[in-house]
Amino acid sequence: xxxxxxxxxxxxxxxxxxxxxxxxxxxxxxxxxxxxxxxxxxxxxxxxxxxxxxxxxxxxxxxxxxxxxxxxxxxxxxxxxxxxxxxxxxxxxxxxxxxxxxxxxxxxxxxxxxxxxxxxxxxxxxxxxxxxxxxxxxxxxxxxxxxxxxxxxxxxxxxxxxxxxxxxxxxxxxxxxxxxxxxxxxxxxxxxxxxxxxxxxxxxxxxxxxxxxxxxxxxxxxxxxxxxxxxxxxxxxxxxxxxxxxxxxxxxxxxxxxxxxxxxxxxxxxxxxxxxxxxxxxxxxxxxxxxxxxxxxxxxxxxxxxxxxxxxxxxxxxxxxxxxxxxxxxxxxxxxxxxxxxxxx
Amino acid sequence: xxxxxxxxxxxxxxxxxxxxxxxxxxxxxxxxxxxxxxxxxxxxxxxxxxxxxxxxxxxxxxxxxxxxxxxxxxxxxxxxxxxxxxxxxxxxxxxxxxxxxxxxxxxxxxxxxxxxxxxxxxxxxxxxxxxxxxxxxxxxxxxxxxxxxxxxxxxxxxxxxxxxxxxxxxxxxxxxxxxxxxxxxxxxxxxxxxxxxxxxxxxxxxxxxxxxxxxxxxxxxxxxxxxxxxxxxxxxxxxxxxxxxxxxxxxxxxxxxxxxxxxxxxxxxxxxxxxxxxxxxxxxxxxxxxxxxxxxxxxxxxxxxxxxxxxxxxxxxxxxxxxxxxxxxxxxxxxxxxxxxxxxxxxxxxxxxxxxxxxxxxxxxxxxxxxxxxxxxxxxxxxxxxxxxxxxxxxxxxxxxxxxxxxxxxxxxxxxxxxxxxxxxxxxxxxxxxxxxxxxxxxxxxxxxxxxxxxxxxxxxxxx
Numbered sequence: 001x002x003x004x005x006x007x008x009x010x011x012x013x014x015x016x017x018x019x020x021x022x023x024x025x026x027x028x029x030x031x032x033x034x035x036x037x038x039x040x041x042x043x044x045x046x047x048x049x050x051x052x053x054x055x056x057x058x059x060x061x062x063x064x065x066x067x068x069x070x071x072x073x074x075x076x077x078x079x080x081x082x083x084x085x086x087x088x089x090x091x092x093x094x095x096x097x098x099x100x101x102x103x104x105x106x107x108x109x110x111x112x113x114x115x116x117x118x119x120x121x122x123x124x125x126x127x128x129x130x131x132x133x134x135x136x137x138x139x140x141x142x143x144x145x146x147x148x149x150x151x152x153x154x155x156x157x158x159x160x161x162x163x164x165x166x167x168x169x170x171x172x173x174x175x176x177x178x179x180x181x182x183x184x185x186x187x188x189x190x191x192x193x194x195x196x197x198x199x200x201x202x203x204x205x206x207x208x209x210x211x212x213x214x215x216x217x218x219x220x221x222x223x224x225x226x227x228x229x230x231x232x233x234x235x236x237x238x239x240x241x242x243x244x245x246x247x248x249x250x251x252x253x254x255x256x257x258x259x260x261x262x263x264x265x266x267x268x269x270x271x272x273x274x275x276x277x278x279x280x281x282x283x284x285x286x287x288x289x290x291x292x293x294x295x296x297x298x299x300x301x302x303x304x305x306x307x308x309x310x311x312x313x314x315x316x317x318x319x320x321x322x323x324x325x326x327x328x329x330x331x332x333x334x335x336x337x338x339x340x341x342x343x344x345x
Numbered sequence: 346x347x348x349x350x351x352x353x354x355x356x357x358x359x360x361x362x363x364x365x366x367x368x369x370x371x372x373x374x375x376x377x378x379x380x381x382x383x384x385x386x387x388x389x390x391x392x393x394x395x396x397x398x399x400x401x402x403x404x405x406x407x408x409x410x411x412x413x414x415x416x417x418x419x420x421x422x423x424x425x426x427x428x429x430x431x432x433x434x435x436x437x438x439x440x441x442x443x444x445x446x447x448x449x450x451x452x453x454x455x456x457x458x459x460x461x462x463x464x465x466x467x468x469x470x471x472x473x474x475x476x477x478x479x480x481x482x483x484x485x486x487x488x489x490x491x492x493x494x495x496x497x498x499x500x501x502x503x504x505x506x507x508x509x510x511x512x513x514x515x516x517x518x519x520x521x522x523x524x525x526x527x528x529x530x531x532x533x534x535x536x537x538x539x540x541x542x543x544x545x546x547x548x549x550x551x552x553x554x555x556x557x558x559x560x561x562x563x564x565x566x567x568x569x570x571x572x573x574x575x576x577x578x579x580x581x582x583x584x585x586x587x588x589x590x591x592x593x594x595x596x597x598x599x600x601x602x603x604x605x606x607x608x609x610x611x612x613x614x615x616x617x618x619x620x621x622x623x624x625x626x627x628x629x630x631x632x633x634x635x636x637x638x639x640x641x642x643x644x645x646x647x648x649x650x651x652x653x654x655x656x657x658x659x660x661x662x663x664x665x666x667x668x669x670x671x672x673x674x675x676x677x678x679x680x681x682x683x684x685x686x687x688x689x690x691x692x693x694x695x696x697x698x699x700x701x702x703x704x705x706x707x708x709x710x711x712x713x714x715x716x717x718x719x720x721x722x723x724x725x726x727x728x729x730x731x732x733x734x735x736x737x738x739x740x741x742x743x744x745x746x747x748x749x750x751x752x753x754x755x756x757x758x759x760x761x762x763x764x765x766x767x768x769x770x771x772x773x774x775x776x777x778x779x780x781x782x783x784x785x786x787x788x789x790x791x792x793x794x795x796x797x798x799x800x801x802x803x804x805x806x807x808x809x
Contacts, residue, residue, distance in 0.1 A: 003535035004365050006780070007604070010539065011358055013784035014791065021792075175388070181351050190795060197796025201555060204748035206563040 018189070025188035033093050037186045058096040059118075067091075068101055068118035074141040079114045081105070081332070082142035082235065084129035084226070086152045088315060089120035098318050103325030109333050117142055125152055126222040130229045137233045145235045146297070146328060147226055150242035150281055151265075151314045157215045158268035199260025207263075207270035211277055219281055223288050239289050240297040240328070241282045245313050247305030248275055258313055297331045299324055346388035348542075348597045349549055349798065356385065357601070364605060368528055375497045375524065378505065378605075385506035386470075393468040396433055401503045403429045404478040408492040408499070411485045419486055426482040434475045437468055442672030470510030472669055476636055478503055481517040483640055490518045498524050507601035511594045513612040513632035523607050530606035536776050538603025541596045543790050548593030550794045552756045556586040558799055559749035565722055568732040572740040576732060578753070583722050584715045585756040588616065591630070617714065617760055620706040621693035622686040625714055637666050659691075660684035670721075675729075679721045686713055 026036040035041040059066045067090055074080060083089050083101040091099035105114035117140050119132045126149050133145060184190060223239065230237035246254045251271055254262075259271060266274055282300065289296035302323060303309045309320030316324060346352040360381045367373040387394050407426045411419055448458045481502070484490045493499040502520050564571050564579030571579065595612035602609045612632050619625035626634045642662040648655040660681070667680020696703035723729040775783065 003530040003532045003606075006532050006535055007361060007365065009780050010784055010787065013781060014788045017785060017788040018791070177352050177355075180355075184351055189792070193792055193796030194798075197793065198799050201558065201748065201797060201799055204746035205558055206560070206744065206746075 022187055022189045025192060029188045034188075035186075036188060037183055058102070066118045067096055067099070067120070068116050071115045071117070071140070073139050077113075079108065079332075079336075080140065080142040080144075081114070081116045082133065082137070082140075082145040083116060083118045083120055083148070084126075084133065084145055085120035085148040086124040087120075087122040088148060088151075089118055090122055091321065092311075092315065094316075094318060094321065098321055100316065100321040100325040100328070103322060104329045104332070107326060107329035107333075109336065119145075123152065125149070125156055126226055130226055133229060133233065133235075137235060142235050144238055144332065145226075145230045146238045146240060147223070148240040148242070148299075148324075150278060151244070153219055153222065154211070154269070154274065154277055154281070155265045157211060157218065158266055161211070161215075162267045195257070195260050195264065199263050202263035202267070203259060207266075207273065208268055209270060209273040209276065210280075211269065211273075216280065216284060220284055220288060223285065224292070227288075227292050227294060236294075238295045238297060238331075239285050241285050241300050242278060243299045243303035243305075243309070243324075244275070244278060245305070245307040245310035246271075246275065248272070248279075250305055250307075251275060254313075262313055295331070295335060297328055299327050302327060346385060348594065349546060349794070352388055356388075361604060368530075368606070371527065372497070374528070375495070375501055378501045378524075379497055382501065382504040382506035382509060386504065386509060389469050389510075390466065396437075396468055396471070397474060397504050397509075398500075400430055400433065400474065400478050401500045404482050404503070405493070405496055405499045407482055408485050409494075411482065412492045423482060423486045427479065430475045430479050434471055437471055439672040473512050473514055474503055474509060476514050476633070476669075477516075480514070480636060480640060484517060490521075493517070493521050493525075495525075505602075505607075507598040507605075508595075508609055511591070511598075512630070513595055513598065513610050514636055515609060515632070519610060520607075528606035530604070533772070533776065534603050534606070537772065538600040539787075540771055540775070541600030541603065543600075543787060545593040545596030545598075545600060546794055547790065548589035548596065550797055552752060553586045553588075553590035553593060554799070555752045555797065556582040556589075556749070556756070559752065560745050561586050561722075565724070565728070565732075568728060568735050571735060571744065572742045573736050573738050574741045574743050575745055576735045578743070578745055578749075580715050580719050582749070582753055584617070584711075584718050585753065585760075587718060587721075588613070588760075589756060615760055615764075617711050618707055619710050619714075620695050620703060621690045621710055622683065622713065623690070623693070624695055625710060626683075626687070633666070633669070637662050637669075641665060655691075656688045659687050663687060674726075675720055675723055679717055682717050682720055686717075 023038065026039050030036050030039040030041075033041075057069050059068060059070050061070065064070045068083075081101075081104060083104075085101075089099060089101050096102055099118075101116045101118040101120070105116055108114045117136070119129060119136070121128075121132075124132075126147070129147065129149065185194075227237045245258075254271065262271055262274070269277060286296060288294075303320065309316060309323055311317040311320075346356060360377075363377050364374065364381070367377050383394055383397075386397065404426055407422050411422050414422060444458070451458060481490075481493075481499075485492055493502070498521060501524060502515070502517060505515070505520070508515060560575070560579055560582045564575060565583070568576055568579075592613040599609045599611065610632055612630060614628040614631065616625055616629040619628050642658055645658040645661060646654060647658060661684075663684035664677060664680040666683070667676040667678070670676045670679075693706075696706060719732060720729070723732060
């Protein structure tokens with residue numbers, strides 16, 4: 001075979017093998033309901049909302065950018081709860097009716113007069129929760145703002161710590177191909193390879209057992225900023241401590257695929273270091289709540305270290321959403337009762 | 346773009362399709378090579394392609410005139426070429442260093458200079474293509490070659506993309522004759538080229554980047570938190586990281602050139618099996634050490650004088666070799682250390698047959714070179730002191746992972762495997778296998794590279 005024929009033989013065979021592998025993996029992902037770059041999505045979200053039980057009652061829509069039951073600007077004396085979180089409160093593939101923000105009001109004693117605004121979005125940090133609150137609080141006038149945030153803040157702090165090692169290259173290229181790179185990174189093959197090979201490599205790296213002390217201060221400042229914003233907007237802030245599927249006692253039992261997935265979002269801390277940091281930040285939340293005289297909802301006693309409530313390390317499954325909704329609503333009921341008692345007195 | 350990027354994985358096949366459909370028409374082939382090379386470079390920082398174009402235009406015209414002018418004018422022309430090329434190099438590579446140093450020095454006298462130095466970004470590969478064009482004009486001046494009459498071919502010589510940003514530094518006498526005749530691509534060379542690309546990627550992604558991630562970066566960032574044993578492993582790991590990173594790039598460059606029917610000189614020959622520092626320099630970055638020997642050491646008088654004169658020339662050559670890497674004190678120290686060990690071991694005898702003495706010499710020499718890499722890698726003198734202090738504590742615990750030891754062992758074993766054995770496997774046994782099987786191996790390797798690429802580390806020598 002001459003060199004040119006050899007070139008075409010190699011290129012076509014290698015490309016064919018890789019494309020076949022991608023299609024096989026995508027087919028599996030597609031059937032599991034994931035969005036895939038070639039086959040698309042089996043059950044698009046719009047369909048979920050267009051089902052008779054849910055649509056058009058649930059957002060997000062253009063006019064109502066929240067994944068919660070669509071409500072009008074406040075006119076009456078309703079109880080309105082604002083949920084400030086990230087992907088934990090969005091639910092991914094969990095239907096809107098089953099995620100915790102949309103279950104809370106069902107168990108609140110003022111049922112029928114309670115509404116939730118789910119001011120959460122995938123990848124949202126506390127600062128973005130604050131921005132959203134500032135933007136919409138005047139229109140929707142929530143009475144309570146419940147903050148459930150931690151893991152993403154820790155991931156972001158790690159990014160800041162590791163980004164100094166490898167500064168992102170500035171793009172001065174004649175053609176910008178970032179979109180192509182992003183598309184390729186969404187392929188099932190890339191996701192699998194980077195999760196399994198890259199994940200195992202990352203786990204073998206010199207991961208740390210704790211974050212520098214300045215990071216805890218930074219986290220504390222963000223929480224305080226949330227509290228101050230709520231007070232400024234006449235909303236009562238409520239903090240929630242943060243639960244995960246594994247704690248130090250059962251971390252060794254964590255499935256290997258979850259460990260490799262873990263390092264995808266945590267480039268600095270080891271799994272043990274991460275759990276320790278969560279413990280430290282949860283204690284910090286308790287201190288902040290005491291110091292600023294605000295309520296702290298305890299989800300950890302019931303849920304922390306219990307994989308049965310989670311679909312992965314940090315995201316709830318249906319049972320987890322229901323459990324957290326129950327914990328939050330019980331707390332709100334107790335708060336309301338106390339307020340009524342005080343009013344009566 | 347870098348060889349380990351998605352952009353390059355798409356660029357290379359497209360470029361090869363265009364090249365193979367035109368390579369028999371010489372003029373069209375040269376234009377495709379030139380355009381491809383500039384596109385390759387402009388994927389990094391398109392504005393700086395103008396610098397390559399400037400060097401090309403200046404040296405093409407100077408080369409042309411050098412062939413026809415009288416001796417006196419020839420010297421003036423050579424000086425012009427040196428001034429332009431070294432002027433550009435000095436401006437972009439050493440300006441920051443001198444600006445910063447001047448700021449510090451004048452600051453002592455209370456004179457304040459504002460921070461402007463950071464505004465100059467170092468053009469990738471500037472040291473490589475500058476040395477390449479300089480060798481062209483110096484060789485014409487020395488009447489070793491005559492000028493290249495075709496501007497396109499000369500421009501291809503300066504900007505040839507496989508070796509443009511990190512070598513090997515190619516001499517005009519080796520490259521220009523190849524593109525001045527019809528290119529033939531035989532299937533055996535093509536297969537070897539393809540293998541070399543994968544070998545280079547393996548060295549870069551699986552060995553160099555993993556050693557960096559699993560040990561080197563952390564150990565050199567904060568040496569005081571590691572045991573003596575880990576610090577020693579950090580030096581070994583960096584020695585193999587820099588070797589696999591740099592030689593991996595050269596392998597890919599040589600491999601791509603082979604796919605195009607062109608031959609580039611080898612740049613590395615198992616350097617850590619050298620028995621003395623001078624033997625090391627015959628095996629490490631061969632194209633640079635050859636350049637420094639031919640255009641600097643010999644120009645300074647070489648060894649044609651007293652012993653002191655030779656030592657002085659060796660030291661100047663190595664100091665400038667250190668500075669070639671960048672304007673920083675650790676590169677200067679690195680160069681000085683190499684100058685010193687070259688002087689001290691100048692009369693070392695190389696063992697010809699395999700024996701215990703040879704092994705001893707290899708081990709001692711490797712440790713001398715590894716120590717020089719410590720000087721090369723540390724960020725400042727405090728880190729160096731911290732590192733040496735940690736090494737002297739003689740603590741033997743290790744926090745490095747089994748994967749690290751696996752990667753380091755692979756690098757060491759691959760370095761010492763007899764060349765005949767590797768050549769037999771690559772040039773005979775593997776080539777004889779069915780194409781479908783070989784494609785599956787390459788596809789598997791590609792997927793391994795994709796999975797193992799953590800972050801997007803660039804090649805170490807891009808910064809030089």
